[in-house]
Amino acid sequence: MDKKNIPRHMVLVLFAYLFLNTHTCLGADSISANQSISGDQTIESAGGVFVLGFFKPGNSSNSYYIGIWYKEISEPTTVWVANRERPISDRFSSVLRISDVNLVLFDESKIPIWSTNIENSTTSVSVNAVLQDDGNFVLKDGSNSPRILWQSFEHPTNTWLPGCKFGYNNITKTSQRLISWKNAEDPSPGLYSLELDTSNRAYTILWNRSKDYWTSGPWTGQIFDLVPEMTDSPIFECTYISNINESYFIYYVKGSSTKYPRAVMDVSGQIKLLNLSPTKRWDAFWSQPRQQCEVPYFCGAYGICNEKSLPFCNCLMGFVPKSKSYWDLEDYSNGCQRKSKLNCDNVNGTGNGERDKFVEMSSMSLPEARQYVTAGSEAECESTCLNNCSCTAYAFDSDRCSIWIGELLNLKQVSVDERKGETLYVRLAALELRSPKKSNGGVIVEVVGGAVGSTVLLGLIILVILRQRKKIFGPGKAVAEASLVAFDYRYLQIATNNFSEKLGRGGFGSVFKGKLNDSTVIAVKQLDSVSQGEKQFRAEVSTLGTIQHVNLVRLHGFCSQGSKKLLVYNYMPNGSLDSHIFETKNSEVLNWETRYRIALGTARGLCYLHEECRECIIHCDIKPDNVLLDAEFCPKVSDFGLAKLVGRDFSRVLTTMRGTRGYIAPEWISGVAITAKADVYSFGMMLFELISGRRNSKNHVEGEVSFFPIWAASKIIKGCDVFSLLDQRLQGNADPEELTRVCRVACWCIQYEETQRPSMGQIVQILEGIINVNLPPLTRSFDILLDNSDPSDIFFPESSSIQSILGLETGMATTTS
Ligand SMILES: *[C@@H]1O[C@H](CO)[C@@H](O)[C@H](O)[C@H]1NC(C)=O
Ligand SMILES: *[C@@H]1O[C@H](CO)[C@@H](O)[C@H](O)[C@H]1NC(C)=O
Ligand SMILES: *[C@@H]1O[C@H](CO)[C@@H](O)[C@H](O)[C@H]1NC(C)=O
Ligand SMILES: *[C@@H]1O[C@H](CO)[C@@H](O)[C@H](O)[C@H]1NC(C)=O
Ligand SMILES: *[C@@H]1O[C@H](CO)[C@@H](O)[C@H](O)[C@H]1NC(C)=O
Ligand SMILES: *[C@@H]1O[C@H](CO)[C@@H](O)[C@H](O)[C@H]1NC(C)=O
Ligand SMILES: *[C@@H]1O[C@H](CO)[C@@H](O)[C@H](O)[C@H]1NC(C)=O
Ligand SMILES: *[C@@H]1O[C@H](CO)[C@@H](O)[C@H](O)[C@H]1NC(C)=O
Numbered sequence: 001m002d003k004k005n006i007p008r009h010m011v012l013v014l015f016a017y018l019f020l021n022t023h024t025c026l027g028a029d030s031i032s033a034n035q036s037i038s039g040d041q042t043i044e045s046a047g048g049v050f051v052l053g054f055f056k057p058g059n060s061s062n063s064y065y066i067g068i069w070y071k072e073i074s075e076p077t078t079v080w081v082a083n084r085e086r087p088i089s090d091r092f093s094s095v096l097r098i099s100d101v102n103l104v105l106f107d108e109s110k111i112p113i114w115s116t117n118i119e120n121s122t123t124s125v126s127v128n129a130v131l132q133d134d135g136n137f138v139l140k141d142g143s144n145s146p147r148i149l150w151q152s153f154e155h156p157t158n159t160w161l162p163g164c165k166f167g168y169n170n171i172t173k174t175s176q177r178l179i180s181w182k183n184a185e186d187p188s189p190g191l192y193s194l195e196l197d198t199s200n201r202a203y204t205i206l207w208n209r210s211k212d213y214w215t216s217g218p219w220t221g222q223i224f225d226l227v228p229e230m231t232d233s234p235i236f237e238c239t240y241i242s243n244i245n246e247s248y249f250i251y252y253v254k255g256s257s258t259k260y261p262r263a264v265m266d267v268s269g270q271i272k273l274l275n276l277s278p279t280k281r282w283d284a285f286w287s288q289p290r291q292q293c294e295v296p297y298f299c300g301a302y303g304i305c306n307e308k309s310l311p312f313c314n315c316l317m318g319f320v321p322k323s324k325s326y327w328d329l330e331d332y333s334n335g336c337q338r339k340s341k342l343n344c345d346n347v348n349g350t351g352n353g354e355r356d357k358f359v360e361m362s363s364m365s366l367p368e369a370r371q372y373v374t375a376g377s378e379a380e381c382e383s384t385c386l387n388n389c390s391c392t393a394y395a396f397d398s399d400r401c402s403i404w405i406g407e408l409l410n411l412k413q414v415s416v417d418e419r420k421g422e423t424l425y426v427r428l429a430a431l432e433l434r435s436p437k438k439s440n441g442g443v444i445v446e447v448v449g450g451a452v453g454s455t456v457l458l459g460l461i462i463l464v465i466l467r468q469r470k471k472i473f474g475p476g477k478a479v480a481e482a483s484l485v486a487f488d489y490r491y492l493q494i495a496t497n498n499f500s501e502k503l504g505r506g507g508f509g510s511v512f513k514g515k516l517n518d519s520t521v522i523a524v525k526q527l528d529s530v531s532q533g534e535k536q537f538r539a540e541v542s543t544l545g546t547i548q549h550v551n552l553v554r555l556h557g558f559c560s561q562g563s564k565k566l567l568v569y570n571y572m573p574n575g576s577l578d579s580h581i582f583e584t585k586n587s588e589v590l591n592w593e594t595r596y597r598i599a600l601g602t603a604r605g606l607c608y609l610h611e612e613c614r615e616c617i618i619h620c621d622i623k624p625d626n627v628l629l630d631a632e633f634c635p636k637v638s639d640f641g642l643a644k645l646v647g648r649d650f651s652r653v654l655t656t657m658r659g660t661r662g663y664i665a666p667e668w669i670s671g672v673a674i675t676a677k678a679d680v681y682s683f684g685m686m687l688f689e690l691i692s693g694r695r696n697s698k699n700h701v702e703g704e705v706s707f708f709p710i711w712a713a714s715k716i717i718k719g720c721d722v723f724s725l726l727d728q729r730l731q732g733n734a735d736p737e738e739l740t741r742v743c744r745v746a747c748w749c750i751q752y753e754e755t756q757r758p759s760m761g762q763i764v765q766i767l768e769g770i771i772n773v774n775l776p777p778l779t780r781s782f783d784i785l786l787d788n789s790d791p792s793d794i795f796f797p798e799s800s801s802i803q804s805i806l807g808l809e810t811g812m813a814t815t816t817s
Contacts, residue, residue, distance in 0.1 A: 031129040034096035044071060047133040050079070054091040058185025061088030065187055066096055066114070068135060069154070070260060073280065079135050079159040079262060080152050083114040084187040098127050101149060103139055113120035116150040125405050135161045155676035157187065159193075160263040165241075167196040174250075177209075191333055192269040192295070198247045200238060205289075207270060207296050207694055211298075214271075214289045219249075223512070227288070236261075252371060253503025267330065269295030301333025301407035304364075315360050316411070318432035335407070340429035344389040354430035356392070358382060363421030365412040366395055367404055375401035385427065392399055393426045397689050413470075424462075484545040485557030496524050504576070509641045513571060521571035527642075530565040537565065545640050547613055551605030553638040572636060574629035581624060581693050589727070592734035594633050595690050599742055600767045602627050602636040606683060607760035608678040609640055617641050618674055622682035623663045624689060665697075665754065677754035680763070684749020687742055688712055693727030709750060716743045741766060 029046045030038060030392060043055030053070045054079060055065045066082035083105055085559035088094045093108045103113040106177035116139055127149070132138060140146035149778040153164040158180050160166050168175050180190035197204050197215070205214040217225030219240045222767035238251045253261055257278040266272050268289070273286040289295060292312045293305035299313035302722045306312060313327075316335035322334040342356050375381040385391040393404045414421040458477045462611075493499065496514035504513040515521055541558045544567075548554060559566040574580070576597065579588050602622075609617040616690065619626075619640045625802070628636045665674075685696055687708045696709050712725050722743045723732055746767055751757050758766070765771045 022798060023134075028133075030128050031096070031103070033098050033099060033126060035602050036095045038095045039092040044130045045133040045135075048072075049133045050131055050135050052131045052137060054088075054094070057187060061087075061185055062089050063186075064089065064091040064094070068131065069189075071258075073276070075282075077282065079157075079161060079188070080137065080185045081157045083158055084181075084189065086113045088113065098129065098139075101127050101139075101141065103150070107709070118149050134163045136164070141463075148581065158265045162251055162261060165246070165248040165250050167246060168198045169246050169247055178263075178271075180265045180267050180269065181331040182748050183326060184269055185329055186331075190267060191269075191297075192265055194265045194271055196247065198242075198448075198452065198502050201242075201247075203249075203271075205265070205269070207269070211296060213294065213296050215508050216288075230714070266589070266641075268292060269298055283470055291430060293476075297333065297363050297409055299332045299411070301409055302336040302338075303332055304411045304412075304413050306413035316361070316408070316426055318426075320429040323548070334716075338429070340432050342389070342427065344386075347705050347717060355385065356427050357430050357433045358425035359433060361424045361426050363414050364424045366402070366422055367393070367408040370395070370402040370404055373401050373403055382425065385425075391427065394426055395422055395424050397422055429816060484555060485568070486733065487559040487568055489559050489561045489566070492524055492559055492566055492568070495522065499524075501527070506639050508639065514568075518762045521573075523569045525567045525569065525572045527565040527567065530563075540641075547617070547641065549605055549608040549612075551601045551635055551637060552640065553636040557631040562717075569638070572628035572638075574633060575630045576625050577627040577629060577635065577690075578624035578627065578640075581690060582695060589729045590633070591737070592730055594734070596738050596742065596767075598627065598629070598633070598635045599687060599690055600636060603683065603760055603763045603767055605637040606679055607764050610679065612759045616676060618676050619679045619682075620674065621663075622679050622686060624686055627686075627793070675754060676760065677757045679753070680749050680757045680760060683760075683763070684746045684757075685709060687746035687749070691727065691739070691742060691746070692725055693729060704765070709746075713747045714744075716747050737769075741769070 004473045009333040028035075031043060037043065037053060039054070042051050044051050046072055050068050051381050052066070054240050054450065055067045055069065055076060056062070056064050057076075057078070057082045065084065067078040068080040069078045070074050079573060079651075082096075086107075088107045089106075091106045094106060096103065096105045098104075099112075099115075101118050103116045104112045107113045107465075118139075121651075127139065127141050129137060129139045136151055138148055138152075139150040141149055153161070154176070156164065156176060156178055158165065158178055160178055166176055166178070173196045178194040180192040181187045182190040191208050193206050193209055194203055195206065199214075201219040203216040204212045206212045209782040216227050219225075221240075234792045237254050238249060242250050261273065261275045264272050264274060270289060270292070274282045274284045278285040291307055292298065299305045301315045302319045303313045304316060306314065311330065311332075313332040315321060318339055320339055321332075321338035322337045326332075328333055343354060344356055367405055372383070373384055375384055375396070376395040376399075378401075381394050381403075384401065385394040385403045388403070388405075390408065391403050392408055395402045408426070411424075492514065495510045495516055499510075499512045503513050504521055505511070506525070506651050509526045511519065511523050511525045514524050525795045531541065537560055539557075545555050552574070554570050555567060556570055557568040559568070581595075604623070606619065609619060617640055620638065626637065626639045628638050630636060663682040663685045665678040688696055692708065692712065694708060715725060716722060722736075723734070723741050725743065726732065726734055726739060744760070745763055748756075748758050749763070762771070
């Protein structure tokens with residue numbers, strides 16, 4: 001294992017790279033006793049992966065640091081910083097060099113401000129410091145079998161690279177910590193840190209080195225208990241070592257499919273796994289805690305965290321960010337401050353003597369440190385708070401009065417439809433509440449200002465706009481390929497009866513039923529949070545508008561007004577497929593013919609997305625909930641193309657977390673680039689459900705999942721009677737040839753290796769009966785599974801997911817004829 005830490009080559013690069021990121025490469029991968037680094041000079045690892053030198057994070061500051069970054073990536077990405085707490089301002093008169101046995105950074109006044117701090121006891125032969133291709137910067141003594149004096153891997157900053165041991169040193173009794181930067185432009189230690197809890201063999205994230213708010217769960221020997229998705233990773237190999245001297249984890253990358261993976265304790269308070277996408281952007285394919293608002297105090301005092309707004313933090317009404325510049329750098333920890341002093345604090349009355357008031361905030365998850373006081377009524381609760389100048393807020397619920405003394409921390413806005421929220425009354429100076437002026441906080445504008453409503457004038461303007469629009473679009477849909485209708489928000493509000501009839505909730509927002517003036521029934525999707533600018537949003541929407549296929553839900557129009565982004569679709573009277581195949585209560589059982597048509601139609605819709613659009617669109621979330629049915633039960637795939645529209649970097653992370661585990665292809669979790677074959681996998685999983693009428697993954701007991709598809713696949717491959725898999729409610733009424741075809745396609749789709757799965761085009765051809773599939777021979781593992789005659793008896797811990805079992809055991813080779 002240690003062997004991997006030894007540099008592969010120590011070849012000196014003999015030519016100097018000029019103009020490299022405005023840095024001048026010293027032409028070497030090391031600093032020897034007689035050399036130093038100053039100004040623009042850098043050294044570069046032998047294979048040209050990493051560069052070390054002075055860098056300046058961000059634009060504004062004039063602070064320079066010694067750091068290590070990726071040579072190839074234009075967006076500077078620093079993996080290690082030496083003097084993170086003590087920047088220098090003039091890099092040309094500062095020097096990093098070897099002094100005795102140490103690497104020392106001397107500032108402008110030749111004062112050492114950073115050092116490797118090794119004891120100066122033994123006599124040194126020839127000390128040099130080498131930057132390796134794994135990102136480790138190693139200080140060594142001697143040329144043959146050198147002694148390692150110090151290495152940057154033992155002193156990580158915010159990044160944990162593959163091959164780096166990260167844990168606890170039992171000799172020095174020190175824990176290594178990944179500590180986040182303060183903000184994007186300040187590498188000094190921030191509030192969030194990751195460290196190993198040796199007693200539990202688990203990693204924890206702490207706030208301010210004290211309060212823990214996330215744990216990986218103990219190491220089970222293969223995964224961390226609370227990170228079951230690790231099982232699915234064919235990419236990382238993780239080992240835990242514990243002996244008398246040290247306890248640590250180390251991870252390696254298995255193949256070469258992942259480029260520059262790294263784990264970072266991010267300024268967001270989340271631990272993130274990133275790699276470089278083929279388009280050379282950093283792709284966070286995993287992060288914890290999943291929700292930003294689970295990071296404590298993320299928005300600071302009087303800040304409100306809202307998972308669905310961008311940025312996540314806003315100030316309470318009547319408050320402004322304490323430090324605008326930090327706030328703009330997405331460092332919200334300083335929180336917000338009052339715009340106007342409370343009258344209560346102001347005994348000598350510089351104000352006009354009006355008593356403080358309370359603003360009502362609904363749908364809040366209440367701040368921490370509440371105190372219960374006795375109060376018989378809400379009015380009494382309010383006056384208790386009003387009469388105590390330290391009281392900043394109260395809440396009254398089920399005859400309980402709570403008050404808050406001092407700063408309000410950990411305020412969270414929950415969405416209205418979660419119904420978990422409570423109402424909080426926040427104390428404000430009376431003058432803040434005098435007129436319904438808009439505050440800076442976008443959230444407040446919606447929650448409070450939204451209730452105030454629009455003025456008559458605004459209404460008139462809208463009317464005029466609507467009239468004009470009618471003129472432009474005339475009869476609207478009659479015009480073939482009519483461009484999308486740009487709806488007005490107020491109009492949609494009326495059309496949906498103020499968003500009262502909710503049809504469901506997809507990955508990107510809630511969907512409501514509505515009716516246009518011409519009686520067309522529509523489905524309106526309120527997009528949760530859109531980070532795209534107006535122009536990009538409109539461009540993406542119009543691209544979506546051009547995607548038209550009989551098996552795809554048709555986009556009718558959109559609305560884009562400020563933060564309000566909505567999409568308007570044709571309404572599908574028969575809802576989504578899941579309500580017909582799983583539920584028995586009110587829906588009729590779908591007959592086989594309909595099921596087969598749905599399978600074929602869905603495949604055609606996906607084939608169009610994959611192969612016939614101008615740009616290949618990968619759906620990424622194929623499941624019965626996203627297949628809608630029109631009045632004739634013709635399937636229409638919904639929810640496609642939205643990730644790009646919403647402009648989410650982390651769409652992949654979010655999708656993974658959307659609770660559709662049973663459908664996600666294995667490569668999805670491992671972080672390699674996703675291809676259309678991920679949809680093929682999900683489609684196969686869906687077919688099993690369509691055949692059997694049962695859910696593939698049902699969480700019976702917490703942490704357990706049944707494996708119907710594996711059981712079914714083994715039966716199919718073994719040539720058992722496919723009718724035994726058929727939904728019992730159909731009482732055997734199905735075309736045997738069609739049933740066999742669907743079963744074989746399903747098996748073919750869910751193979752571990754994406755290259756072995758068919759394309760959507762092939763699937764359409766098979767279902768149309770144009771080509772046939774020959775099934776592979778049965779592997780031994782399936783035999784074992786087959787001994788269990790009832791699939792609902794087969795359980796595995798959730799961590800050993802369908803994918804991993806199939807992946808380990810199959811290796812199906814499939815052919816067509
Ligand atoms: C470093 O400098 C010393 C004298 O200053 C000299 O003796 C030695 O050879 C030099 N080493 C290298 C590698 O240039
Ligand atoms: C730095 O400045 C450039 C141009 O002024 C701007 O495009 C870039 O976004 C800025 N970077 C940061 C991190 O503020
Ligand atoms: C380290 O040792 C050298 C001689 O070996 C001596 O000249 C130097 O002053 C020592 N440095 C410190 C910081 O003790
Ligand atoms: C973090 O903890 C230290 C004491 O360990 C305290 O002085 C400091 O104020 C805390 N930081 C914050 C932001 O509360
Ligand atoms: C750490 O070292 C102490 C002796 O210094 C030893 O008693 C203890 O068992 C060691 N811990 C582990 C986990 O090996
Ligand atoms: C622990 O460290 C000592 C001294 O460095 C070394 O001799 C011993 O082999 C180490 N033990 C293990 C298990 O690595
Ligand atoms: C209020 O005024 C009185 C007398 O003018 C003064 O003694 C007191 O310090 C003032 N209090 C505050 C809070 O300003
Ligand atoms: C305000 O309330 C707190 C908590 O109930 C209490 O400790 C404090 O003494 C009160 N202050 C006044 C001025 O009543």
